[in-house]
Amino acid sequence: MIAFDYIRxxxxxxxxxxxxxxxxxxxIAGGTNLLDFMKKYVLQPETLIDISRLPLQEMVMDAKGLKxxxxxxxxxxxxxxxxxxxxxxxxMALNAGASAQLRNMATVGGNMMxxxxxxxxYDIAMPCNKREPGTGCPAKxxxxxxxxxxxxxxxxxxxxPSDMSVALxxxxxxxxxxxxxxxxxxxxxxxxxxxGTTPSIDNELQANEMITAVHIPSNKYNKSYYLKIRDRSxxxxxxxxxxxxxxxxxxxxxxxxxxxxxxAHKPWRLNKVEQFLKGKSATPQNFAAAAAMAMDGxxxxxxxxxxxxxxxxxxxxxxxxxxxxx
Numbered sequence: 001m002i003a004f005d006y007i008r009x010x011x012x013x014x015x016x017x018x019x020x021x022x023x024x025x026x027x028i029a030g031g032t033n034l035l036d037f038m039k040k041y042v043l044q045p046e047t048l049i050d051i052s053r054l055p056l057q058e059m060v061m062d063a064k065g066l067k068x069x070x071x072x073x074x075x076x077x078x079x080x081x082x083x084x085x086x087x088x089x090x091x092m093a094l095n096a097g098a099s100a101q102l103r104n105m106a107t108v109g110g111n112m113m114x115x116x117x118x119x120x121x122y123d124i125a126m127p128c129n130k131r132e133p134g135t136g137c138p139a140k141x142x143x144x145x146x147x148x149x150x151x152x153x154x155x156x157x158x159x160x161p162s163d164m165s166v167a168l169x170x171x172x173x174x175x176x177x178x179x180x181x182x183x184x185x186x187x188x189x190x191x192x193x194x195x196g197t198t199p200s201i202d203n204e205l206q207a208n209e210m211i212t213a214v215h216i217p218s219n220k221y222n223k224s225y226y227l228k229i230r231d232r233s234x235x236x237x238x239x240x241x242x243x244x245x246x247x248x249x250x251x252x253x254x255x256x257x258x259x260x261x262x263x264a265h266k267p268w269r270l271n272k273v274e275q276f277l278k279g280k281s282a283t284p285q286n287f288a289a290a291a292a293m294a295m296d297g298x299x300x301x302x303x304x305x306x307x308x309x310x311x312x313x314x315x316x317x318x319x320x321x322x323x324x325x326x
Contacts, residue, residue: 012054089244112162256278
């Protein structure tokens with residue numbers, strides 16, 4: 001990696017002010033993603049702004065839901081009793097990601113900001129529209145087994161790798177973004193972007209902003225499951241993942257939320273499937289019908305064609321296992 005300057009911020013205002021002044025600066029908290037890219041020269045920030053000690057490490061529950069500070073570690077969220085009791089889907093998704101050591105270091109905000117693990121993005125000898133706009137996307141005609149089948153563009157078919165983000169998308173979370181003077185909120189499902197013509201822009205975070213918290217609204221979901229299909233049983237990114245949260249009463253689905261990972265440039269919310277399930281009985285037949293529509297519009301690129309069939313099967317299995325949960 002290149003030599004860089006280091007700044008330790010004492011407040012959110014200090015951090016975002018320093019970042020706004022230097023377009024080649026990057027925030028660093030746990031560093032579990034950023035340092036990998038720096039070592040491979042994919043990202044070469046001139047300045048690292050350490051935000052790990054900012055007062056954003058609280059989890060607060062009230063009648064409206066749970067607010068989680070951006071600096072809370074993935075382990076602390078996953079093992080929190082309130083999360084496990086009221087938002088078990090999030091705990092399951094976090095425990096499915098990375099290793100225990102990485103979860104101890106990784107933060108909520110950093111997890112959201114993960115960049116793709118596309119091999120062409122990682123390899124600075126290869127062209128990549130996400131790394132260098134206008135150079136091309138060799139993944140489309142190359143080795144693309146791990147790549148997207150939904151929401152792709154001619155510019156990019158990379159996937160977003162975060163397990164946590166799939167669960168937060170399904171749970172209707174909200175993201176808090178702060179500048180030196182103001183704060184705004186954005187639905188979690190709107191935070192990450194599809195590639196379109198600007199695949200180098202992963203999300204809606206502005207240059208003078210940082211993530212300060214996420215909020216998960218209270219809900220009545222009593223059936224949850226996170227299914228992650230991967231090449232090995234641990235420490236591997238998802239080929240396909242499915243997050244399911246349902247409210248089931250007397251055998252009927254009062255409400256349902258579903259999102260998928262490993263299939264798109266952002267967590268892929270299954271709105272059509274949710275609407276289909278709402279009000280229907282929780283039967284194998286209805287789950288099968290819902291799963292059949294889950295991959296509508298999907299397009300494979302050769303090596304990843306299998307994801308279309310796998311995605312349907314994964315949604316069916318996730319629904320069945322969620323319905324069996326207590």
